[in-house]
């Protein structure tokens with residue numbers, strides 16, 4: 491079983507509802523156990539073109555018996571089942587699930603880069619540090635140290651509570 495961290499994001503429609511539904515679907519996943527869900531932050535969009543609504547973001551810790559590509563496919567199935575809308579990369583979307591960390595593995599597959607290049611975005615560091623301040627990000631370092639250098643201006647407590655999902 492690998493210790494896996496997913497990043498969940500939504501910036502269209504019932505944002506908290508999509509995050510809640512995604513966590514519920516992960517709980518039902520084969521060979522997946524949801525260990526913890528981080529607080530939910532409202533975050534200014536980063537690395538996007540033009541105006542976009544704010545995101546809700548959180549991270550989910552899993553114990554995972556799937557292989558990395560199997561997990562990616564399961565997450566893509568959840569996105570599709572929840573009617574992922576949003577056209578093209580970086581477009582606003584009802585639900586986005588990123589595989590941030592897969593144990594301490596480093597993968598460069600055409601469909602799956604792990605750690606996800608966006609793992610060092612401030613909102614991801616915030617969520618990951620909430621789950622485990624001692625977490626090590628392969629190739630990057632300790633999450634708590636990375637968070638010290640992060641710009642958290644665009645990352646606000648949302649007040650949304652996802653549990654129980």
Ligand SMILES: Nc1ncnc2c1ncn2[C@@H]1O[C@H](COP(=O)(O)OP(=O)(O)OP(=O)(O)O)[C@@H](O)[C@H]1O
Nearest residue numbers: 579580581586587588589590601602603604606608
């Ligand atoms: N670690 C990963 N987690 C999820 N998808 C990944 C990962 N690495 C590569 N991908 C690939 O990224 C492709 C595009 O995903 P998507 O449209 O969600 O990108 P994005 O969310 O707009 O941008 P970003 O990945 O920077 O958040 C997917 O088809 C998937 O194969």
Ligand SMILES: Nc1nc2c(c(=O)[nH]1)N=C(CO)CN2
Nearest residue numbers: 499533534535536545580586
């Ligand atoms: N704040 C924030 N910005 C983003 C996010 C996200 O989840 N949160 N996801 C993106 C690509 O999917 C692009 N930009």
